Amino acid sequence: MNLATQIRGGLIVSCQAPADSPLAAPEIIAAMAKAAVLRGAVAVRINTPAHIQAVRQAVNVPIIGLWKQTLPAYPVYITPRFADAVAVAAAGADIIALDATARSRPEPLQDLIQRIHNELGKPVMADIDSLENAAAAVAAGADWVGTTLFGYTETTAHTPPPSWSLLSQLVEHLSVPILSEGGIASPTMAAKALGLGAWAVVVGTDITGIDLKVQQYVAALKANTDLS
């Protein structure tokens, strides 16, 4: 069964933790991934070769792999260079996710996608923030598109994700699987994304974002205490 068929209609759990979190240890990320698969996730999305390698040994489902890299000269940070993709593939990822927004980047998008196809033999998931970027990514060879970066780039930061209109446009205009990712914060929202034609739904913070959720709760309680 090919990868796209394996994930169709399913939940993909992004298992990540901030680098300074006690939960960022590879064996803990692997345990999160294992628990997600045990409870029905069809795939997982994992950042950094070390985590991908640990997860690869723990689960058999497809791994969407990426490597977030902060490059001083470029805003693009999800698997921005071919060398990053090489490490992600070597660690065991089945699909390489990369930033496919129109922002300045160290290597041309088309070259990057074609090298990943030709030299690594892996499909590419394009993380985008607009229909234009998505269409350009597909034209450059991207196999899947994710709404991942909507709400996280300069041009979209004013609107919190998810964007249902973006999802609908992508489904309507593009012929590749569209993954709804970013801002999905309840099972109801996930079902809505599927109903709008998403091929599959990626959820991170609401399931595995323990650090961030604690911060959100603490901030809300503090705000309340300051008022009383």
Place this chain on the structure above:
Amino acid sequence: MNLATQIRGGLIVSCQAPADSPLAAPEIIAAMAKAAVLRGAVAVRINTPAHIQAVRQAVNVPIIGLWKQTLPAYPVYITPRFADAVAVAAAGADIIALDATARSRPEPLQDLIQRIHNELGKPVMADIDSLENAAAAVAAGADWVGTTLFGYTETTAHTPPPSWSLLSQLVEHLSVPILSEGGIASPTMAAKALGLGAWAVVVGTDITGIDLKVQQYVAALKANTDLS
């Protein structure tokens, strides 16, 4: 600073995982607790001596300890016997949480609370499901009351937690700290509980319940796929 002052207005994170989960390993529960404290939790709530012991070595904040025990003859399952409380205290818990509903139990509530005070020197958190049970628990010596079991007992199962009216009644009628626990599923709800007079707020599933949340998402997506 006494325990009650330490937790006032704060977030208490319940770090638990189903026994069959890859996340149920003591070192992972300890990492969850450590992450929660790193991000601002004032205390943690931990089940089983093995997890309490691991968490005790990882954090300095107060631990509300309990031991869920399924007893064939009794519906009460949160730290139902003095022997359970001994193990919880020995593992390093600062407060012993126990089921203080009016259901049949292996040892009288008043005896259990007084033995925990006199022989273990620990305060007791009474997990209840009604104002009457809470009042009886306080009369029997309970130091704190938690709304923990509302919605989880035969008499309250028809109403999903949290019960804001129960919380308000407890705050109004009782003079001990009232902890809002059970069904708190967003920072907004947590702030509301504090606004209604909760001494502190306990959150479990929405922050650390990875297994259960994946199941909820998978069920919602499956229901959607079955429809389309």
